Amino acid sequence: MLTPEEIKEIEHELAHYEQPAAATIEALKIVQKHRGWVSDEAVADIAAKLGTSPASVDSVATFYNLIYRRPVGRHVIHVCDSVSCWVMGQTRLSDALQQRLGVKLGETTTDGRFTLLPICCLGTCDRAPAMLIDQDTHRDLESVEDHRLDAILEKYK
Numbered sequence: 001m002l003t004p005e006e007i008k009e010i011e012h013e014l015a016h017y018e019q020p021a022a023a024t025i026e027a028l029k030i031v032q033k034h035r036g037w038v039s040d041e042a043v044a045d046i047a048a049k050l051g052t053s054p055a056s057v058d059s060v061a062t063f064y065n066l067i068y069r070r071p072v073g074r075h076v077i078h079v080c081d082s083v084s085c086w087v088m089g090q091t092r093l094s095d096a097l098q099q100r101l102g103v104k105l106g107e108t109t110t111d112g113r114f115t116l117l118p119i120c121c122l123g124t125c126d127r128a129p130a131m132l133i134d135q136d137t138h139r140d141l142e143s144v145e146d147h148r149l150d151a152i153l154e155k156y157k
């Protein structure tokens with residue numbers, strides 16, 4: 001069930017759209033902001049609120065790769081795996097993160113601190129390789145010395 005706060009925020013968004021279903025992405029973001037991720041039950045509740053189908057809401061959630069359909073850690077690291085980052089050493093960065101965190105791509109650390117996910121282009125190709133941690137973009141990560149990576153990760157408790 002959507003909480004009263006979630007309903008209030010979704011209704012605020014609905015005021016901006018002629019068609020309720022057009023607010024799907026905003027509704028998904030609102031639920032994720034409160035819960036950390038969007039369950040099947042939440043998808044169904046959003047669909048009911050917007051007068052659309054769960055399949056339609058799910059398709060939007062699947063298309064938008066910053067909506068999480070499974071539980072994630074307190075912080076989500078998205079490592080860009082598109083071509084510019086790949087050319088500039090994304091593999092080293094991704095390997096270093098996996099080693100540092102003790103997880104593979106798609107996994108969450110045992111302490112629930114980080115989830116590590118791939119993502120396509122973050123739009124900062126001129127400063128590749130790049131990664132996004134929560135809302136923060138980190139750039140120019142071609143030389144991922146341990147101390148630099150540790151200093152970045154240390155900001156996220």
Ligand code: FES
Pocket residue numbers: 080081082083084085086120121122123124125128129130
């Ligand atoms: S390819 Fe990584 S930011 Fe564009």
